[in-house]
Amino acid sequence: MQRFFYHRLIIFITLITFSQSAFTQKKQLDHSVYDDWKSLQDISISNDGRFINAVISPQEGDSMLYIYDSKECRELKIHRVNKYTLSADGRFTVGMLKAPFSDVRQARIKKKKADDFPKDSLVIVNNETFKFCKIADVKSYSTSTEMGAYIAYKKSAPKDTVKNKQNKPKDFLIIRNLSTSEEDTVKNSKEFAFNKYGNSLAISVEPEKNDSTDTHKVLFIDLKNGAKKQISADKMEYKSFSFDEQGSQLVYIATKDTSKIEQKVFDVRYFKNSMDSAVIVASKTSKGLPENWIFNENSKPYFSKDGERIIIGAAPKQIPKDTTIVDFETAILDVWHWKDPVVQPQQLLRLKNELRRTYTGVIDPGRPHEFVSIANEQMPNALFSDEGNGRFVLLTSELPYEIESQWNISQKTDAWIYDMQFHQLTEIAKPVEGRPQISPSGNFTYWWNTSVKQWFSFDNKTRKIVCLTKEIPVNFWNEKNDTPSKPGAYGIAAWGQDDKFVLLYDAFDIWKIDPIGKEMPENITKNNGRNDSITFRYINTDPEKLFIEPKDVLLLSAFDNKSKESGFYTLKQQGRNPLVKRELDKYKYTSLKKAKNAEAFVFQKSNFNTSPDLYLTLNFWRSVEKLTCINPQMKDYSWGTAEIFEWTTFDGKQSQGILYKPENFDSGKKYPVMIYFYEKHSDDLYRYFAPAPSRSVINIPFFVSRGYIVFTPDIHYGVGQPGNDAYNYVVSGAKALAKNRWADLENMAIQGQSWGGYQVAYIITRTNMFKAAGAGAPVSNMTSAYGGIRWESGRSRQLQYEQTQSRIGATMSDSLQLYIENSPVFFANKVNTPLLIMHNDDDGAVPWYQGIEYFMSLRRLGKPVWMLQYNKEAHNLSLRRNAKDLSIRLQQFFDHYLKGAPAPVWMTRGVPAIEKGKSWGYEIDNSTTGR
Numbered sequence: 001m002q003r004f005f006y007h008r009l010i011i012f013i014t015l016i017t018f019s020q021s022a023f024t025q026k027k028q029l030d031h032s033v034y035d036d037w038k039s040l041q042d043i044s045i046s047n048d049g050r051f052i053n054a055v056i057s058p059q060e061g062d063s064m065l066y067i068y069d070s071k072e073c074r075e076l077k078i079h080r081v082n083k084y085t086l087s088a089d090g091r092f093t094v095g096m097l098k099a100p101f102s103d104v105r106q107a108r109i110k111k112k113k114a115d116d117f118p119k120d121s122l123v124i125v126n127n128e129t130f131k132f133c134k135i136a137d138v139k140s141y142s143t144s145t146e147m148g149a150y151i152a153y154k155k156s157a158p159k160d161t162v163k164n165k166q167n168k169p170k171d172f173l174i175i176r177n178l179s180t181s182e183e184d185t186v187k188n189s190k191e192f193a194f195n196k197y198g199n200s201l202a203i204s205v206e207p208e209k210n211d212s213t214d215t216h217k218v219l220f221i222d223l224k225n226g227a228k229k230q231i232s233a234d235k236m237e238y239k240s241f242s243f244d245e246q247g248s249q250l251v252y253i254a255t256k257d258t259s260k261i262e263q264k265v266f267d268v269r270y271f272k273n274s275m276d277s278a279v280i281v282a283s284k285t286s287k288g289l290p291e292n293w294i295f296n297e298n299s300k301p302y303f304s305k306d307g308e309r310i311i312i313g314a315a316p317k318q319i320p321k322d323t324t325i326v327d328f329e330t331a332i333l334d335v336w337h338w339k340d341p342v343v344q345p346q347q348l349l350r351l352k353n354e355l356r357r358t359y360t361g362v363i364d365p366g367r368p369h370e371f372v373s374i375a376n377e378q379m380p381n382a383l384f385s386d387e388g389n390g391r392f393v394l395l396t397s398e399l400p401y402e403i404e405s406q407w408n409i410s411q412k413t414d415a416w417i418y419d420m421q422f423h424q425l426t427e428i429a430k431p432v433e434g435r436p437q438i439s440p441s442g443n444f445t446y447w448w449n450t451s452v453k454q455w456f457s458f459d460n461k462t463r464k465i466v467c468l469t470k471e472i473p474v475n476f477w478n479e480k481n482d483t484p485s486k487p488g489a490y491g492i493a494a495w496g497q498d499d500k501f502v503l504l505y506d507a508f509d510i511w512k513i514d515p516i517g518k519e520m521p522e523n524i525t526k527n528n529g530r531n532d533s534i535t536f537r538y539i540n541t542d543p544e545k546l547f548i549e550p551k552d553v554l555l556l557s558a559f560d561n562k563s564k565e566s567g568f569y570t571l572k573q574q575g576r577n578p579l580v581k582r583e584l585d586k587y588k589y590t591s592l593k594k595a596k597n598a599e600a601f602v603f604q605k606s607n608f609n610t611s612p613d614l615y616l617t618l619n620f621w622r623s624v625e626k627l628t629c630i631n632p633q634m635k636d637y638s639w640g641t642a643e644i645f646e647w648t649t650f651d652g653k654q655s656q657g658i659l660y661k662p663e664n665f666d667s668g669k670k671y672p673v674m675i676y677f678y679e680k681h682s683d684d685l686y687r688y689f690a691p692a693p694s695r696s697v698i699n700i701p702f703f704v705s706r707g708y709i710v711f712t713p714d715i716h717y718g719v720g721q722p723g724n725d726a727y728n729y730v731v732s733g734a735k736a737l738a739k740n741r742w743a744d745l746e747n748m749a750i751q752g753q754s755w756g757g758y759q760v761a762y763i764i765t766r767t768n769m770f771k772a773a774g775a776g777a778p779v780s781n782m783t784s785a786y787g788g789i790r791w792e793s794g795r796s797r798q799l800q801y802e803q804t805q806s807r808i809g810a811t812m813s814d815s816l817q818l819y820i821e822n823s824p825v826f827f828a829n830k831v832n833t834p835l836l837i838m839h840n841d842d843d844g845a846v847p848w849y850q851g852i853e854y855f856m857s858l859r860r861l862g863k864p865v866w867m868l869q870y871n872k873e874a875h876n877l878s879l880r881r882n883a884k885d886l887s888i889r890l891q892q893f894f895d896h897y898l899k900g901a902p903a904p905v906w907m908t909r910g911v912p913a914i915e916k917g918k919s920w921g922y923e924i925d926n927s928t929t930g931r
Contacts, residue, residue: 028706035058037631038058047090049070051093052067056630103118120138121136138153170206173203189206190204200248202220204237239254249272251281268312298313299358309389314373341402359380383395386442407802413435441495442499443499455467457515476505482716493510508529510524557589566587587610610688611631643661645711659737660709661704670741671743673898674703675733677712696886720818747899749770750774771897776838783819786801829861837855843874846875
């Protein structure tokens with residue numbers, strides 16, 4: 001009997017163990033999981049905090065609108081909504097209901113015409129009842145900034161109204177009352193605009209030439225009472241409608257030049273709801289407008305916050321193109337001149353904006369046909385204070401310093417203050433060493449001086465300059481800066497009401513400083529940041545609020561520089577123990593939003609093995625409610641853990657990085673090791689990475705899930721030896737890691753992109769310890785890259801080597817040897833590590849030929865090297881199909897070298913041009929298996 005009992009017990013334990021093992025068996029991540037892995041987008045909260053909205057988006061497929069009612073503790077999900085607007089009072093949500101992704105995909109496959117594609121719809125939700133209606137075949141919708149009772153949406157004109165396909169009617173504009181569902185349709189609308197609060201609407205109507213049933217006009221609709229006025233009726237083009245906040249005043253521009261001429265001349269129209277029709281308040285003949293200046297289609301007028309001023313751009317009339325020139329008989333070229341302020345590629349990229357440039361001035365609606373010209377070609381940039389209401393305007397120009405900006409990153413700016421009250425211009429300095437800004441109320445101009453590493457203020461009334469930080473015994477410049485440039489500031493938190501004080505950051509704390517310099521500076525976080533190694537930063541939870549009031553309780557983000565934990569503190573501006581910890585934990589907190597009129601905060605929380613989800617707190621984190629679970633499938637996959645790994649570098653310095661270990665890590669096993677690096681990563685210990693196709697670098701959870709250890713070491717730099725600095729940190733870190741028996745020294749690889757790609761290319765010239773390497777967009781020859789162009793910006797690359805990331809710290813003519821010593825291509829003969837390069841032919845950051853130079857050198861020497869060149873692709877892949885392709889190849893490449901997996905055809909034989917588009921070479925090359 002006893003033997004029978006033990007026998008039954010053993011069977012029972014065995015079954016339990018087996019069932020637990022089966023239950024906990026998890027899948028490895030593979031390339032099929034990407035599309036359905038979701039993220040939260042466009043998070044918002046109503047003013048009273050009752051309703052929380054977000055879009056839950058898969059990486060590919062149909063999005064979903066999520067609405068949560070915190071009062072009733074219920075939620076609503078509507079599939080296929082990818083864009084929405086939540087009314088400020090929370091009553092309504094309006095969104096675009098997209099056609100099903102699969103239907104659109106099939107239409108693309110069948111190459112259907114645009115008119116035959118599946119149509120989108122509009123969805124309108126009553127948030128209080130969760131009832132909603134759908135309106136079919138809607139192209140787009142618009143609301144006021146703070147959505148009120150009305151929306152406007154566009155639908156295509158019915159097909160039976162189309163008599164002539166060449167003169168297809170414009171879309172119908174439909175104005176809908178959300179509360180009553182009443183609608184008004186406007187035909188032939190061209191442009192329209194709401195005021196901020198949605199109680200006024202302006203519409204331009206522009207019928208087709210052969211339409212005799214309608215006329216050109218501008219309609220003003222008072223949505224509070226439904227009154228509709230025709231305020232302009234001339235046959236003109238009307239555009240750039242802008243209301244004052246209350247919706248009682250309207251400004252727009254108009255032109256009679258309705259033909260397709262090169263540059264149209266506009267006048268400025270003004271309307272007030274007590275008037276019968278709009279009037280012209282400015283034109284090309286206005287007093288104060290410089291000679292040969294005009295208002296053009298880029299003038300874009302708007303009101304100051306109090307509605308007392310119209311702020312608008314004007315510009316010199318451009319020289320018309322000579323239409324007598326025969327295009328096909330004239331040369332097309334760019335002339336590079338050594339005295340050009342910026343080089344031709346930069347000029348060409350700026351060209352569209354330069355042609356659109358206007359110079360800001362002011363119109364007083366009560367003084368028509370007068371223009372106060374403020375900015376001009378010598379002082380092109382104007383910053384108004386107090387949301388356009390202020391007495392002072394800051395004018396700046398960087399034009400005199402553009403040539404040296406080719407190699408000097410330090411900002412130099414000429415600055416002036418224009419006094420709107422007395423119409424006086426005062427020079428602040430030529431140059432200001434920095435980028436001047438104007439305080440919210442306009443009493444001060446302030447800047448960070450990069451040369452002396454101090455904050456300064458200029459009193460716009462007394463014209464006195466004060467150094468704000470010189471007497472404070474801490475640094476306000478970035479002490480971790482390790483490039484050969486002058487360090488920037490930690491930054492500014494906010495200004496106080498009426499510019500009474502300014503809050504500035506040091507590395508840890510926040511300082512309250514008198515901009516006049518009379519009051520002693522005060523550390524308002526009481527040195528708690530420095531004492532505890534916590535970095536505090538102010539979070540402005542109301543984007544419309546430009547300053548701090550005395551009664552405000554400040555919300556601060558907190559980052560523990562030792563533990564890497566994040567969270568929130570609150571700070572009262574007076575009283576004992578003003579700083580209170582609310583939350584500090586092993587997570588990253590993002591997308592925080594606060595209700596305007598309630599202490600309700602919604603945010604995302606995540607760490608390496610916790611998917612970001614939406615959370616709500618109504619009591620400053622004393623309790624937190626989790627609202628979503630957007631990736632429940634994550635529990636089915638093997639994931640991993642993240643921890644800090646510390647070691648001593650070859651030159652005796654302490655460093656750290658992040659070590660990612662597979663789930664159920666077994667210290668008795670050996671694991672292949674992937675090492676990825678780019679600058680520093682250790683502060684991202686609690687960062688979440690979604691499984692996703694690679695735009696350029698390895699996906700960490702993908703490789704960890706599949707049995708790799710992934711290591712991301714921090715790299716600290718000096719000047720003049722960036723390659724050796726990378727070697728010092730990466731290789732020493734790899735060797736320190738290999739002292740653990742579970743790290744397989746014989747199966748380690750390195751991978752990086754851009755600056756990291758350069759370091760990979762360099763490191764393999766110095767060591768053979770890595771089994772394989774991947775370098776994305778690597779600079780291989782600094783001597784040729786130095787004189788090149790960053791094509792996405794048009795800028796010279798010289799500044800990158802002399803002052804920024806490439807860290808040579810000298811010109812090539814002065815220090816040629818440094819450029820050679822740090823260039824992998826000159827030491828290609830020392831490379832024995834198989835290398836996979838990705839370098840794309842439309843790379844705007846690193847010249848494509850840098851990858852080619854390294855590939856050709858290694859190929860000439862008979863070294864195993866591959867280069868993936870994605871056609872018409874950028875520095876990092878933009879097309880998802882290409883990212884999926886790269887992900888497959890990265891896995892195949894590293895699995896082959898570190899796990900002994902069979903090599904695919906693209907690695908063994910390549911993909912000849914004759915097979916391009918027919919074969920991708922993913923399949924295993926059976927002729928090489930078993931060798």
